[in-house]
Amino acid sequence: MAGTGKSTISRMIARELAEKKRLAASFFFTRGKKDVSHSGMFFTTIAAQLANSLPVLRTFISDAIDNNTHILTQGPREQWNQLILNPLKNAPTQSIQLVVVIDALDECDSMQDIQLILLLLAEAKDLDTVRIKIFLTSRPEIPIFDGFRQLSGEVYQDFILHNIPLDTVNADISTFFRQKLSPLKAKHGLGIPWPDERIIEQLVERAAGLFIYAATTLRFIEDRIDGPEEQLSLILNATKSTLSATKHLDGIYATALQHSVLGQWDYQECEELTGRFRQVVGSIVVMFNTMPARNLAQLLQIPFKTVSRTVDSLRSVVNVPENESQPVRLFHLSFHNFLLDSQRCIDSQFLIDEKERHTSLFRKCMSHISQLQQNICGLWGPGVLITEIANDAIQQSIPPHVQYACRYWLDHWRLGNPLAIEEDIKTIQQFLEQHFLHWLEVLSLIGEVSNGVHMIIALEEILSVSCNVH
DSSP, X not given: OBSTTHHHHHHHHHHHHHHTTOEEEEEEOOTTSGGGSSSTTHHHHHHHHHHXXXXXXXXXXHHHHHHOTTGGGSOHHHHIIIIIIHHHHHSOOOOSEEEEEEEOGGGSSOHHHHHHHHHHHHGGGGOSSSEEXXXXXXXXXXXXXXXXXXXXXXXXXXXXXXXXXXXXXXXXXXXXXXXXXXXXXXXXXXXXXXXXHHHHHHHHHHHTTOHHHHHHHHHHHTXXXXXXXXXXXXXXXXXXXXXXXXXXXXXXHHHHHIIIIITTOOHHHHHHHHHHHHHHHHHHHHOSSOBOHHHHHHHHTSOHHHHHHHHHTTTTTEEOOSXXXXXXXXXXXXXXXXXXXXXXXXXXXXXXXXXXXXXXXXXXXXXXXXXXOTTTTOOSSTTOOGGGSOHHHHHHHSOHHHHHHHHHHHHHHXXXXXXXXXXXXXXXXXXXXXXXXXXXXXXXXXXXXXXXXXHXXXXXXXXXXXXXXX
């Protein structure tokens, strides 16, 4: 499946399958987000979820790990064969048909891995014991087409969203609105009919075939700030003119921001709120990995309440998990793109200056790195193996925000304006003189030494250019 809205659809399908107990496993690729931007944890994640959804597989998967203790570090083919395919072949026959959902395969950062994943998944067609279907979404990029060309036409069936008749898509979106709004009507004791057919038709027309518009609209209507009638009225009054689908979606985003961030506050308070928004949400937008709200507050060196209140007010566009240990993230890439594009986000109060955010995050990272000390985990002596150190001890001594700072400070500097501010260069030089070995120790403890080597090489190149400039 390809085209705009694929991520929204795949997540909706995954939730529906989970409710019906037919979801075997799911994996959502996201470019630039550490563990989900590559295939390194793809098959191990699928295997772990299969063991939970199909208990008869647990023994076979456990035996595979016992027989090959290095399987978690081996390549995709070995992991597929030993952790998934062979256990499925050996499992007792199951009557129920299960589904594996894979979202945004095109956002996997290795073209070779994309094609290999497709080839390996196709082998599931020969299973006799367990019936598994794979629902996969992707943009129509060349590696995806090439990967499917290597498969038999009997193995897969493709649906291109833009080629599906608009009437069919509109009928699905109409059904979506009716089914999702109906519980709100009962919960809030609204009159019948609510919403009426005319309003449903307006919402469907504005969606213009985009499920992301429908999903974002629903989340906004469900927002806890006002009742659903008021929220729906704000949506309908936001953009009355005939606009393109993207502008309708942008209108939803603009309305959500105006209503949720600013509300009825006066000018001075609005200045403070929008500044807080750019700091908190702007950081989430440009960061290379997500983290829980409390750790984000620590990284930004601001009160936790500032972060929690900011993201809580934006639940229609920001995924705020109930479990505080889970990371905060944006619901959809389209909101990320909206905030960074001055042609789409025409309200400068909410427009994110990407370079400014990267530069600010670089400075926050350097502030944390400057506090590193020798033997940060308090180890009992030199020469201790990493395998001898409890993971809990590492996590306690090097919390997520410090790990992030050590891993991504250079990336933020490079994407900011690295040669423009001499003070930042002096900060890096001071870090190299005072904390370089402490930094290497942390990278070793969190398993990022190889990335550290690449960072040192890149830093040397940038500083050499800087010396020539100055």
